[in-house]
Amino acid sequence: MAATEQDILAGLGKIINEITGIPATEVTPEKNFVDDLDIDSLSMVEIAVAAQDEFGVEIPDDQLKHLKTVKDVISFIQN
Amino acid sequence: MSTDRVRVVVTGLGATTPLGGDVDSTWSALLAGRSGIAPLTEDWVDSVPVKFAGRVAVEPGEVLPRPEARRLDRAEQFGLIAARQAWKDAGSPKVASDRLGVVVGSGIGGITTILDAYDTFKEKGWQRLSPFTVPMLMPNGSAGWIGIDIGATAGVHATVSACATGAESIGYAIEMIRTGRADVVVAGGTEAAIHPLNIGSFAAMRAMSTRNDEPLRASRPWDRERDGFVLGEGAGIIVLESEEHALARGARVYAEAAGVGYSADAHHIAQPDPTGTGIMSATRKLLENARLTGQDIKHVNAHATSTPAGDVVEAQAIAEIIGDHPAVTATKSMTGHLLGGAGGIESIFTILALRDRIVPPTVNVDDLDDGVEVDIVRGEPRKLPGGQIAAINNSFGFGGHNVAVAFVSV
Numbered sequence: 001m002a003a004t005e006q007d008i009l010a011g012l013g014k015i016i017n018e019i020t021g022i023p024a025t026e027v028t029p030e031k032n033f034v035d036d037l038d039i040d041s042l043s044m045v046e047i048a049v050a051a052q053d054e055f056g057v058e059i060p061d062d063q064l065k066h067l068k069t070v071k072d073v074i075s076f077i078q079n
Numbered sequence: 080m081s082t083d084r085v086r087v088v089v090t091g092l093g094a095t096t097p098l099g100g101d102v103d104s105t106w107s108a109l110l111a112g113r114s115g116i117a118p119l120t121e122d123w124v125d126s127v128p129v130k131f132a133g134r135v136a137v138e139p140g141e142v143l144p145r146p147e148a149r150r151l152d153r154a155e156q157f158g159l160i161a162a163r164q165a166w167k168d169a170g171s172p173k174v175a176s177d178r179l180g181v182v183v184g185s186g187i188g189g190i191t192t193i194l195d196a197y198d199t200f201k202e203k204g205w206q207r208l209s210p211f212t213v214p215m216l217m218p219n220g221s222a223g224w225i226g227i228d229i230g231a232t233a234g235v236h237a238t239v240s241a242c243a244t245g246a247e248s249i250g251y252a253i254e255m256i257r258t259g260r261a262d263v264v265v266a267g268g269t270e271a272a273i274h275p276l277n278i279g280s281f282a283a284m285r286a287m288s289t290r291n292d293e294p295l296r297a298s299r300p301w302d303r304e305r306d307g308f309v310l311g312e313g314a315g316i317i318v319l320e321s322e323e324h325a326l327a328r329g330a331r332v333y334a335e336a337a338g339v340g341y342s343a344d345a346h347h348i349a350q351p352d353p354t355g356t357g358i359m360s361a362t363r364k365l366l367e368n369a370r371l372t373g374q375d376i377k378h379v380n381a382h383a384t385s386t387p388a389g390d391v392v393e394a395q396a397i398a399e400i401i402g403d404h405p406a407v408t409a410t411k412s413m414t415g416h417l418l419g420g421a422g423g424i425e426s427i428f429t430i431l432a433l434r435d436r437i438v439p440p441t442v443n444v445d446d447l448d449d450g451v452e453v454d455i456v457r458g459e460p461r462k463l464p465g466g467q468i469a470a471i472n473n474s475f476g477f478g479g480h481n482v483a484v485a486f487v488s489v
Contacts, residue, residue, distance in 0.1 A: 021146030042210040049207065 003055060005029075008074045015050045019043055029071035051077065087256045087336040088325050089486070091169025091318030092427050093161040093267075097311050097414050100137030101164055105414075105424070106431050109439040110460050114295040114413050116309055123275040129287045131294030132273045133311030133415030150211040151224065152189035153271035157314035157420070158221030159228060162265055166229055169318040170330055172263055179231040180261035181222050182248040183316060184238040186419030186476065187272045188218030194276060221269050225316075233261040241476030242382070244268045245315060245422025246484050250339030252319045253484075262324040267316030267423030278310065284349060286386060298416075299443035300383035300409035301390050301451045308384040311415025315423025317430070334430045335487040337469065340365025344479030351389045351475065358396035358473070361481035366400070369485040371469050373401040376485075378438050378463055378470035379453075380429045383409035384416050393473065394451045405470075406463065408456045412442045422474035426484055429472040433488040436463040 003011070013024030022037055033039045039047070048059045057077045059067070067073050094101065097115025098108035108115070115133045124130050139156035140148055148156055162183065166172075192215040199207050214220050219237035226235035234255065238247040245268025252266035281287045288307040290297035298309040319336050342364065344357035351358075366372065379397055383390045390409075397407060410428050417424060432438050438461040447455065463470075469487045476482075 017146075019146060019149075021144055045210040 003077070005074055005078065008055065008077050009070070011054050012051065012070060012073060015047055015054060019046050019050065027070055029069065029074060031070045032068055085257045085259070086322040087253050087319050088322050088489070089317050089333040089336050089430055090172070090320045090325050090330045091165040092333065092430065093164030093166070093168060093317070094313065094315045094424050094427055095135050095137060095139070095157050095160050096313040096315070096417070096424055097133030097136060100135070100142070102427060104136070106428070109410055109413055109428065110437065112413070112440050112442050114442065115311065116294050116298060116415055118294055127275050127278045128282050128289050129278050130291045131297065131309065133309060134273065135313050150215070152192045152215040152220060154185050154189060154269045155215065155221045155224055157271060157312070158183055158269035158316065159224050161267065161269065161314035161316040162225040162228065165265060165316045165318050172318070172320070172328060172330065174263045174324070176230045176232040178233055178262040179229065180233040180252070180255050180264040181226045181231045181235040182238065182252045182255065182264060182266040183222040183225055183269065184244040184248050184419055185218050185221060185269050186239070186241045186244045187270065187277070189216035189220060190272060190277065191274050192216045194274060225265060229265065231265070240480040240482070241478050242416065242418050242421055243474040243476035243480040243482040244419035245424070246426060246472055246474035246482040247341070247422065247480065249317065249319070249336065249422065249426050249484050250341065250482055253336050253339055256319060256321050263318065263320045265316060265318055267314065267426070268419040268421065269314035269423070270418040270420040271312050272418055273310055273312050281310070288385060296443050298385045298412045300381070300385045300412055300441055301394065301448055301455055302444045303446040303448045305385045305387060305390065308386055308411070309415040311417045312420070313417050313424065314420050315425070315427045317423070317427060332489050334433050334489055337371060337485040337487045338365055338369025340368055340483045342481045344481065346479055348479070349477045351392050353392060355392045355396035355399070357479060357481045358393055358475065359400050361483045362396060362400040365471060365483040365485055369469070371485060375469040376401050376405050376471055377468040378429070378432050379405045379407045380425045380432070380470070380472045381407050381409050382473040382475045384411055389475070391448055391450045394453045398453050403453050405454065406438045406456050406461045407453045408438050409441045410439055422472065422482065425474065426472045429470045430486050432463065433468065433470050433486055436465065437461065438463060
């Protein structure tokens with residue numbers, strides 16, 4: 001059964017909190033990783049690898065660079 | 080005191096050591112003659128012949144937020160903790176970033192990161208390596224992180240000279256300020272090398288004490304029964320500042336950082352020159368650089384690591400160049416040997432000895448070895464005289480590096 005948007009958001013919030021210290025409640029769909037959450041490219045790689053473990057969906061590097069917002073990642077994992 | 084060149088003063092101190100999570104707790108423990116050495120409890124201890132070390136008293140994970148700690152090597156964690164303490168202790172100076180520098184090094188660098196990352200690489204592949212692996216393993220990583228933390232853009236440097244690293248960093252910082260490159264420099268050393276590979280490798284050199292039945296008695300500089308050094312970990316970092324800058328902002332001044340002397344043995348990659356020529360040369364250059372005489376020096380925090388080869392040569396060099404009058408101590412008898420961190424914490428101890436006019440004892444010297452004809456402080460701390468006095472910190476490293484740094488009371 002595919003994870004719901006809420007499940008993925010909660011999982012991402014937990015991962016991002018673990019890696020960056022940003023409170024999970026601040027991780028909302030419209031947030032831009034660079035502009036809003038101040039997450040650098042090295043941390044994005046960590047987040048992508050952790051998300052792969054959590055959701056079983058690989059995010060290739062050429063896709064990762066197009067995922068600008070939390071919503072982008074949720075959509076990528078769902079599809 | 081001369082006025083024809085920039086005077087450099089010390090305005091902040093920071094440390095995390097086997098004796099305490101900060102400078103005050105470490106200094107109190109030293110004066111009480113307490114040892115920071117303890118048996119190792121890791122599951123790998125059976126694989127190495129040395130089963131004790133000086134772990135830091137306060138784990139860095141208790142101080143740093145987890146997201147920050149996970150992207151730092153353990154040596155970088157110590158370095159950042161000590162630097163933040165020193166910076167705060169100095170009153171977080173307002174200084175233009177292009178007048179602010181950092182000189183912090185490590186003897187070995189991020190070796191636990193390298194080894195852990197290699198395990199990950201072999202077991203799970205490159206994709207599972209942390210993207211922070213390189214900044215964690217590089218020996219200039221601590222300097223880089225500290226520079227970012229305080230916004231230092233005048234220059235961020237990392238000296239690497241094994242166990243002389245911390246002292247060399249402080250010497251380099253003095254020169255940065257004297258030559259006008261910076262007004263304020265954060266400098267010192269850090270090390271996190273308690274890993275079975277390091278212990279095995281040092282043991283392969285027969286450099287470490289194997290006094291497993293008496294870990295607290297194992298580090299015993301100048302004692303006839305010494306059998307090698309005891310590994311410690313941690314960091315010692317200080318804030319140096321031009322006197323003009325410090326006075327202008329009304330900073331509290333611990334001591335003048337009066338000068339540095341360097342030399343190299345060019346003798347053997349890991350054994351001291353038995354003639355002490357290199358140590359004597361560094362000491363002579365120090366006196367000249369600091370514009371001091373041997374008579375001015377009332378205290379020496381010796382390098383003395385508790386190895387059979389090094390301790391007596393150093394004592395003889397002190398007697399030859401400075402004289403037999405200074406109160407000489409080896410605080411490694413209590414902290415263990417912090418390698419690249421040693422010169423950092425021991426400079427701090429030298430500065431505090433001047434401030435408080437007291438020298439911590441060397442513990443475990445039951446039977447002074449032949450040829451040690453200097454005044455070793457044993458048993459109880461020793462009071463230093465009043466008035467303006469000077470003290471020096473010696474640090475020597477594999478590779479033949481000899482560094483001596485002088486401080487003068489204020």
